Amino acid sequence: MNVAIQKMVGAAMLALLALAAAGCDENILDPMADRQPKALRYKESDFYADGLWMRAPPEGTVPRERITLNRPLTSGREPDGPIQPNTEALPHYVSTVPIPMSRKLLDLGRKRFDITCATCHGPLGDGNSIVATQMALRPPPSLMKANYVQKPAGYVYEVITKGFGMMASYAAELTVEERWAVVAYLRALQLSQTTAVGALPPDIRQQLEALPADVESPAAAKHEQQPQHEEEKR
Numbered sequence: 001m002n003v004a005i006q007k008m009v010g011a012a013m014l015a016l017l018a019l020a021a022a023g024c025d026e027n028i029l030d031p032m033a034d035r036q037p038k039a040l041r042y043k044e045s046d047f048y049a050d051g052l053w054m055r056a057p058p059e060g061t062v063p064r065e066r067i068t069l070n071r072p073l074t075s076g077r078e079p080d081g082p083i084q085p086n087t088e089a090l091p092h093y094v095s096t097v098p099i100p101m102s103r104k105l106l107d108l109g110r111k112r113f114d115i116t117c118a119t120c121h122g123p124l125g126d127g128n129s130i131v132a133t134q135m136a137l138r139p140p141p142s143l144m145k146a147n148y149v150q151k152p153a154g155y156v157y158e159v160i161t162k163g164f165g166m167m168a169s170y171a172a173e174l175t176v177e178e179r180w181a182v183v184a185y186l187r188a189l190q191l192s193q194t195t196a197v198g199a200l201p202p203d204i205r206q207q208l209e210a211l212p213a214d215v216e217s218p219a220a221a222k223h224e225q226q227p228q229h230e231e232e233k234r
Contacts, residue, residue: 067176072098074176076154076161093154097184099177109185112178116170117186125189138166149190156183 039045039053048055067074072094081090099105114123120140122129127142141148160179163169174182197205 072154073180076157078154091155093152093158095152095154097153097180097187099180101184105177105181106185106188108178109181109183109188112174113182113185113189116173117182120167124193125186126193135166140167143186144190144193149194153183153187156186 041054043053044051045053047053062068072078076094078092078094081092084090113125117125118129120129120131120135121127121143122132122140125143127140129140132139143149157179159167160174160182161169161171170179197208200208
């Protein structure tokens with residue numbers, strides 16, 4: 001009797017163990033998902049001659065989403081110029097943004113500029129930001145200076161793409177279109193901050209002159225606050 005009970009208890013325990021094991025197997029309905037042959041990255045391979053499972057893409061292939069065969073768009077350059085004394089070709093940057101200008105593009109550029117660029121260069125691109133005050137070694141420059149205003153659009157695009165000095169590359173954060181959108185918005189920002197009132201169209205000038213006397217531009221407010229900042233530094 002005792003032997004029979006022990007056998008029944010043992011059978012029940014085996015059944016419970018089998019059910020528990022089945023409950024832990026997410027792929028019990030498809031066991032092949034667990035047992036199928038597969039290759040893991042960085043593991044040795046007996047199949048390939050070089051002994052590696054991870055394969056390099058075939059030569060000449062590129063991701064399908066990558067833009068190709070349009071150098072001005074993807075690099076900001078035309079074919080390079082003659083070789084210089086330093087053995088490097090003279091760069092030939094595109095002078096204008098090579099995609100159609102639209103309000104949608106400028107809105108995109110403002111959004112990406114405020115998120116990515118204004119952190120260091122400031123919302124007005126004048127180098128006035130909280131982050132810049134902590135970068136005593138080499139603070140971000142004002143993009144409103146004449147030498148930056150005169151830079152061709154392709155040069156600005158290349159700096160965003162590759163980085164420059166202490167500025168890192170933003171190619172991973174910004175798509176090709178977003179980079180050009182930032183360039184377009186920066187051009188609009190430079191135009192708004194460096195154009196004299198007398199050079200504005202008459203209708204725009206009238207709108208500005210119609211503003212109340214106590215309304216001032218962000219640039220003017222910044223200049224008034226600058227002495228205070230200098231006093232705080234002292």
